[in-house]
Amino acid sequence: MELQGRSVLVTGGAGFIGSHLVDRLIREQPHNLVVVDNLWLGKLSNLDSAYQAYPALRFYEEDTASTRAISHIMRRENIEVVFDLATIPLPASLKRPKWSARQIYDMALNICELGRRGLYRTLIHCSSSEVYGTSAYAPMDEAHPLLTRTPYAAAKAAADLLVQSYQHTFALDATIVRPFNNYGPRQNDQNYAGIIPIVVRRILAGQAPVIYGDGEQTRDYSYVTDVVDGMVRVATTDATHGMVVNIASGEEVSIERLVRGIAAAMKYDGPIQHQPDRPGDVRRHVAGIERARTLIAYRPVTPLEEGLQATIDWYIDNA
Ligand SMILES: NC(=O)c1ccc[n+]([C@@H]2O[C@H](COP(=O)([O-])OP(=O)(O)OC[C@H]3O[C@@H](n4cnc5c(N)ncnc54)[C@H](O)[C@@H]3O)[C@@H](O)[C@H]2O)c1
Numbered sequence: 001m002e003l004q005g006r007s008v009l010v011t012g013g014a015g016f017i018g019s020h021l022v023d024r025l026i027r028e029q030p031h032n033l034v035v036v037d038n039l040w041l042g043k044l045s046n047l048d049s050a051y052q053a054y055p056a057l058r059f060y061e062e063d064t065a066s067t068r069a070i071s072h073i074m075r076r077e078n079i080e081v082v083f084d085l086a087t088i089p090l091p092a093s094l095k096r097p098k099w100s101a102r103q104i105y106d107m108a109l110n111i112c113e114l115g116r117r118g119l120y121r122t123l124i125h126c127s128s129s130e131v132y133g134t135s136a137y138a139p140m141d142e143a144h145p146l147l148t149r150t151p152y153a154a155a156k157a158a159a160d161l162l163v164q165s166y167q168h169t170f171a172l173d174a175t176i177v178r179p180f181n182n183y184g185p186r187q188n189d190q191n192y193a194g195i196i197p198i199v200v201r202r203i204l205a206g207q208a209p210v211i212y213g214d215g216e217q218t219r220d221y222s223y224v225t226d227v228v229d230g231m232v233r234v235a236t237t238d239a240t241h242g243m244v245v246n247i248a249s250g251e252e253v254s255i256e257r258l259v260r261g262i263a264a265a266m267k268y269d270g271p272i273q274h275q276p277d278r279p280g281d282v283r284r285h286v287a288g289i290e291r292a293r294t295l296i297a298y299r300p301v302t303p304l305e306e307g308l309q310a311t312i313d314w315y316i317d318n319a
Pocket of ligand 1: 012013014017018037038039040062064084087088089103107128129130178179180187188
């Protein structure tokens with residue numbers, strides 16, 4: 001499906017990945033580009049470059065779970081394609097599990113339901129590799145069982161199952177993208193931040209970076225512009241239509257290596273603190289990306305060191 005000339009909505013579009021997706025979508029020349037975000041974590045400043053490139057960008061500060069608000073926006077903007085990225089992040093689900101899980105579930109249910117009612121045509125739903133839990137086998141392809149460990153992961157898995165149930169029961173035109181661990185400019189570095197922004201922020205503040213657990217736990221890191229390119233590829237090909245598609249690097253990196261890499265790039269040679277494991281932390285995480293490689297010719301182009309340097313530079317410039 002071409003995105004050129006379409007009316008496209010991005011939920012969570014003022015967030016980290018969502019705002020980069022908006023930047024990327026502008027290159028597809030949509031007829032109309034709309035962002036919904038309640039700014040719970042997202043920031044309007046994340047859309048500065050998008051407004052520059054595409055002054056007609058429409059922004060609504062609304063709740064993705066609100067049937068009334070979102071149906072009104074979809075009608076008013078004649079939405080055809082929805083990229084559904086709004087979420088409550090994993091760390092929040094450790095502090096406010098019931099609320100976080102409900103939010104994630106309710107947002108997905110609302111978007112599915114509005115699709116069933118014909119308010120848009122095509123859904124690209126954003127899942128998370130957290131739904132796989134710790135690796136039962138590696139690399140973890142899309143057939144890997146859903147061994148969720150946190151309320152965030154369980155709610156994301158429930159959201160995926162809802163999307164699939166609407167596909168099967170109501171012929172909802174939906175495809176699920178499943179990114180692994182993402183990093184890059186604009187990733188939230190305040191409340192509920194992920195490891196890369198936290199480590200960068202601590203080093204900038206003259207504090208020792210912290211590793212939870214033994215540091216041998218692994219993740220699969222992708223630079224955000226590679227990931228949003230994968231999402232657009234999924235949306236614009238028929239080859240992955242209706243499927244689940246992992247979007248990742250396929251490279252396994254230990255947290256120890258990651259933190260030492262950031263420290264080296266920032267010329268920090270002080271101590272690294274170790275603290276006990278975080279509850280629910282997955283042990284091993286590495287993606288099987290054969291489906292993305294073969295069906296959307298997905299090739300991550302940003303090496304970790306290069307992406308980390310660009311990310312660090314951004315946090316320094318935006319401190
Ligand atoms: N960051 C990662 O490493 C990663 C990895 C795998 C999957 N994902 C998925 O990618 C998507 C985007 O994640 P992100 O890292 O950009 O997160 P983010 O927190 O930066 O962005 C999420 C956005 O959703 C918004 N939001 C929250 N509740 C909302 C609501 N009720 N209505 C409207 N907007 C709401 C927030 O304000 C925020 O701007 C999510 O679906 C997430 O599960 C992220």
